[in-house]
Amino acid sequence: MNRIFRTNLIDxxxxxxxxxxxxxxxxxxxxxxPFELPPSVLNLNTIFLSILIEAMPFVLIGVxxxxxxxxxxxxxxxxxxxxxxxxxxxxxxCVVGALFPACECGIVPIVRRLISKGVPIYAAMGFMLTGxxxxxxxxxxxxxAFGNDIQIAGLRMGLGFLIAxxxxxxxSFVFKGTQFKNATHLLHTTTPKKNQSFTNKFWxxxxxxxxxxxxxxxxxxxxxxxxxxxxxxxxxxxLLEAGSGPISSLLVMMGLAYVLSLCSEADAFxxxxxxxxxxxxxxxxxxIFGPMIDLKNTxxxxxVFRVKFVMGMLAxxxxxxxxxxxxxxxxx
Amino acid sequence: xxxHFQQAFRAFIxxxxxxxxxxxxxxxxxxxxxNPKYEGLSKTAAIIFxxxxxxxxxxxxxxxxxSSHSCNHDxxxxxxxxxxxxxxxxxxxxxxxxxxxxxxxxxxxxxLPPKVLDSxxxxxxGGMAILANKKQKASEESTETGxxxxxxxxxxxxxxxxxxxxxxxxxIEDNAIPDxxxxxxxxxxxxxxxxxxxxxxxxxxxxxxxxxxxxxxxSYDLEKYKGKEIELTGFAYKEEGLEQDQLVLSRxxxxxxxxxxxxxxxxxxxPGAANIEEDTWISATGVxxxxxxxxxxxxxxxxTKWNIVDEPKEPYLYPISIKIL
Numbered sequence: 001m002n003r004i005f006r007t008n009l010i011d012x013x014x015x016x017x018x019x020x021x022x023x024x025x026x027x028x029x030x031x032x033x034p035f036e037l038p039p040s041v042l043n044l045n046t047i048f049l050s051i052l053i054e055a056m057p058f059v060l061i062g063v064x065x066x067x068x069x070x071x072x073x074x075x076x077x078x079x080x081x082x083x084x085x086x087x088x089x090x091x092x093x094c095v096v097g098a099l100f101p102a103c104e105c106g107i108v109p110i111v112r113r114l115i116s117k118g119v120p121i122y123a124a125m126g127f128m129l130t131g132x133x134x135x136x137x138x139x140x141x142x143x144x145a146f147g148n149d150i151q152i153a154g155l156r157m158g159l160g161f162l163i164a165x166x167x168x169x170x171x172s173f174v175f176k177g178t179q180f181k182n183a184t185h186l187l188h189t190t191t192p193k194k195n196q197s198f199t200n201k202f203w204x205x206x207x208x209x210x211x212x213x214x215x216x217x218x219x220x221x222x223x224x225x226x227x228x229x230x231x232x233x234x235x236x237x238x239l240l241e242a243g244s245g246p247i248s249s250l251l252v253m254m255g256l257a258y259v260l261s262l263c264s265e266a267d268a269f270x271x272x273x274x275x276x277x278x279x280x281x282x283x284x285x286x287x288i289f290g291p292m293i294d295l296k297n298t299x300x301x302x303x304v305f306r307v308k309f310v311m312g313m314l315a316x317x318x319x320x321x322x323x324x325x326x327x328x329x330x331x332x
Numbered sequence: 333x334x335x336h337f338q339q340a341f342r343a344f345i346x347x348x349x350x351x352x353x354x355x356x357x358x359x360x361x362x363x364x365x366x367n368p369k370y371e372g373l374s375k376t377a378a379i380i381f382x383x384x385x386x387x388x389x390x391x392x393x394x395x396x397x398x399s400s401h402s403c404n405h406d407x408x409x410x411x412x413x414x415x416x417x418x419x420x421x422x423x424x425x426x427x428x429x430x431x432x433x434x435x436x437x438x439x440x441x442x443x444l445p446p447k448v449l450d451s452x453x454x455x456x457x458g459g460m461a462i463l464a465n466k467k468q469k470a471s472e473e474s475t476e477t478g479x480x481x482x483x484x485x486x487x488x489x490x491x492x493x494x495x496x497x498x499x500x501x502x503x504i505e506d507n508a509i510p511d512x513x514x515x516x517x518x519x520x521x522x523x524x525x526x527x528x529x530x531x532x533x534x535x536x537x538x539x540x541x542x543x544x545x546x547x548x549x550x551s552y553d554l555e556k557y558k559g560k561e562i563e564l565t566g567f568a569y570k571e572e573g574l575e576q577d578q579l580v581l582s583r584x585x586x587x588x589x590x591x592x593x594x595x596x597x598x599x600x601x602x603p604g605a606a607n608i609e610e611d612t613w614i615s616a617t618g619v620x621x622x623x624x625x626x627x628x629x630x631x632x633x634x635x636t637k638w639n640i641v642d643e644p645k646e647p648y649l650y651p652i653s654i655k656i657l
Contacts, residue, residue, distance in 0.1 A: 009333070014389040017344050021351055042447035045440045047591050050365035052437050053353065054589035057377040064380070141587065144651070206387045213384070214342060218433040225436075231591060236458040266588035269651070273462050273594045 040232055048228035051296075052221065054263065055105040059220060060213065062106025066113040067209035071201045075118045082123060090168040093123035094161060097130030103263055104132040104291055105220065108300040109212050115178050122172035125313065129164035132264045133157070133291040142287065145268035146275065152283070159324060160288045167320050171313070179309040219303040223296030227261035230295075234259070246279060250325055253282040254318065257290030264291035281329040289321045334394050338423065343388040345434055346381050352441045353378035364446040366589040367650050369516070448647045449584050451569040451610045454595040459571045460625060463580065463597060516541055516652045523654055531556070536620075538564035543649050544585050547596050554622045554631055562633055565615045565641060566597055568608050573626070577605045581614060581633070586648045593648070599625065600633040608640075615641045 083089045102110065111128045115121060132138075134157050142153040239252050253274065262270060271286045293301075293314055301310045353374055356362040362371060518526075523545075530536065530546055536557070538546055543564070550557050566581030574580075582597030584590070600616065602608065618635035 009393050010389055013340065013392050014343075014386070017340070017347055017389070021344065021347055037444070039447065039450065040452060042444060043449060043453055045444050046364065046446045046449070049437060049441055049446065050589035051591045053356065053362070053365050053374055053377075054370065054591070056349070056353075057373045057380075060377055060380045203387075206384065207391065210342070210346070210384050210388055214345075214434070218430045221433050221437055228591065231456065232453070233456070235456050236462075260591075262592050263588050266592040269585060269587050269594050270592055273458070277461070 044228050044232040047231050048225050051224040051228060051261070055220060055224065055296075058103045058106040059109075059216060060209075062102070062109045063209045063212040063216065064205075065106070066109035066212055067205040069110065069113040069117060070208050071205040073117055078114075078118045082119060086120075086122065086172045087169065089120060089123045090126050090165055090172060093119075093126035094130045094164050094168065097127040097164070098134035098157075098161065100127070100131050101135040101137065102131035103265065104294065104297045105263075105300070107131045108297070108304060109216055112180075112304045115180070120172070121175050121177065121179055122168045125171045126164055126168035129167060129292045129317070130161060133160045133164070133288065137265045138268075138291070141265055142268040142271075145272040152280070152287070155280075155284055156287045159284060159328065160292070163288060163317075163320050163324050164292070166324070167313075167317055170316060170320070174316075175309060175312065179305045181304065181306055215303055216300060219299040220296065223261060223299040226295055226299075227259065230259045246281065246329060247326070249278040249282040250285045250322060253278055253286040254289045254321065257286040258294050260290070261294040261296035262290060267291070279329070281325045281332075284328075285321060285325050288325075289318065292321070293317045336392055336394065338427075339388065339391045341431065343385055343392060345431075345438070346385040346388055348438045350378050350381040350385060352438060353381070355442070356446075361446045363646060363648070364448055364590070367586050367648075369650065369653070370588060448643060449590055449593055451567065451582070453593070454569045454580075454582055454584075454597075455571065457593070457595050459569065459595070460573065460580065460599075462595060463599070463630065516650050518652060518654060520654055523652065533560075535561045536563070538562065540644075540646060540649055541652065543583060544596060545652055547598075550620075550631060554629060557620050557631070558622055560620050561617065562598075562620050563615075563617045564598065564633075565613065565644065567643075567647075568605075568610050568612045568614055569595075569597065570605075570610055574599075575601075577601055577603060578632075579605045579608060581616060583649050584647070586650055590648070596649075598631060598633050599623065600635050602635045602638055613641050613643050614638050 083092060107128055111124050114127070115124045119127075139153050139157060142156055143150055146152040236256070239256060242248060242252055257267070260267075260270070267287065267290050271283050274286070275283050298310060298314060301313070305313075356365065357371070357375065357378075362368075362374065366374060526542055526545065527549060530542075530549055536546065536550075564581060566583050569580040569582040571580070578599060578601055580597045581600050582595055584593040585596055586593050600618065602614075602616070608614070616633065616635045616638035618633040618637075621632050621634055622629055623632040624630070
């Protein structure tokens with residue numbers, strides 16, 4: 001009896017929600033521009049929504065993968081697979097990241113889940129840095145955007161991999177533990193109950209994914225909004241004038257990559273449009289630094305990690321990219 | 333039975349995201365946000381949201397016994413190996429802010445019309461500085477003159493040896509999302525034919541599919557196309573430093589979403605350009621010539637015939653992708 005009541009109640013609530021939404025919607029249509037907003041605000045809103053709409057599928061896939069890791073992967077799996085040797089572990093994680101076709105919106109929930117399953121922080125960072133940067137789609141679009149020149153694409157991948165390994169190694173010496181915001185919870189990392197049925201596991205994977213989505217969504221939205229704001233109101237021209245020497249131009253391009261928060265699969269054309277204002281190393285700075293860490297990504301990391309750690313990573317990645325590219329420039 | 337308001341609200345948000353994406357697709361506004369190539373992906377997102385909504389509604393009501401704490405494990409032996417908000421903790425002002433943030437794009441998505449990017453964005457993206465410099469690279473590559481600051485060792489090592497004009501080029505893009513309806517998808521042969529056609533024809537018609545490709549191709553060898561007739565549509569973009577009778581007929585090239593739009597366009601000499609307002613869409617025919625802007629060579633169209641047109645249904649350009657398989 002109670003059960004029947006409960007099932008009907010759920011149906012009823014669902015229908016009520018749908019009806020309410022349709023009701024709200026019926027007010028919304030045909031408004032045009034109700035508040036006489038200036039065009040720049042509409043531009044801002046359009047760019048903001050487009051980043052979100054584009055990122056949503058990847059975030060959802062990310063949280064679903066994270067949900068699956070939570071439910072189906074055990075700590076024993078992780079311990080068996082990750083080499084004990086730090087250097088080996090870092091290199092392995094970077095290779096796995098390179099093979100794994102992730103994008104920076106979807107990777108943060110996955111990384112969080114991996115760490116809570118016992119993946120060491122340095123290996124997780126290696127994975128996080130190479131995941132979005134190195135994958136077939138990025139190689140193809142970079143190749144295409146730079147006039148079918150494989151050299152930029154090759155350098156982007158090669159140097160990117162090297163930088164990721166270096167950063168992950170430094171992380172392994174500097175940072176200990178999980179660096180999660182709420183470290184106390186960590187005492188209870190679970191092993192999924194063996195006696196649970198598959199359906200149960202699958203169901204809880206989905207509910208986990210929902211919670212994960214709500215955790216991530218607010219940071220993604222904030223990041224997307226900030227990035228859209230910068231695009232609408234910050235003139236790139238001012239930046240272009242600021243960067244004249246090799247050092248300042250590299251800094252300008254890295255800064256641009258950071259604030260624009262473009263998807264690694266789509267930043268190559270923008271990068272290419274700067275390719276003769278600035279030397280190649282600056283363009284590489286744009287192409288390598290952006291996918292590794294950017295404004296949107298920083299905010300998403302803040303949802304998981306301590307502020308100190310996120311800032312440390314930001315400084316570490318930025319300085320490693322900078323130093324590596326300056327070295328490359330002096331060699332060339 | 334307990335009613336969980338937050339769980340209900342979360343269900344509502346998931347549903348609202350589903351409906352927002354469906355609405356954008358139904359009204360066609362989605363093309364103002366993302367490259368149509370990725371429409372399938374965004375539809376997938378709508379489906380996932382809907383599934384999550386149906387799962388979420390089961391969590392709205394709970395009986396005391398099966399506490400709706402969603403981790404499927406007994407609470408004595410272990411805790412969730414993770415720590416996030418399950419939506420059951422009491423409502424606080426901090427939570428209000430996070431829900432407000434999540435609701436914000438839903439409100440603007442439903443109530444504000446998406447706008448086609450305009451010349452103010454072209455300006456923010458660098459305007460002529462970008463257009464002119466793109467040409468600089470091109471001319472440096474094709475002529476190998478030391479006229480420009482050639483701080484780019486890679487381009488010097490690899491002067492373009494006419495590879496592009498002989499049709500050796502290949503635009504390769506991974507077809508992660510196969511969509512045969514997508515008109516910018518073509519085989520390698522078709523693409524080569526396009527390039528071939530460009531170098532032979534005397535009258536270049538810049539339709540949306542080929543605009544970006546032709547634009548790039550022409551920038552490699554300006555002299556080759558000098559004197560040819562060209563026909564194109566674009567919006568008017570003006571900038572300080574242009575002559576009275578000049579404006580840029582511009583378009584935006586979208587790889588993924590409008591956030592990664594890059595501006596491309598032709599400097600044009602139009603009699604009476606001073607009276608044309610920015611963002612006016614113009615269809616023009618003219619003759620290609622070469623000029624210098626800030627000491628950089630770039631093509632200029634001497635417009636002979638033009639008229640104002642409505643904003644096209646698809647105002648953006650998308651890069652061509654080549655089928656590999």
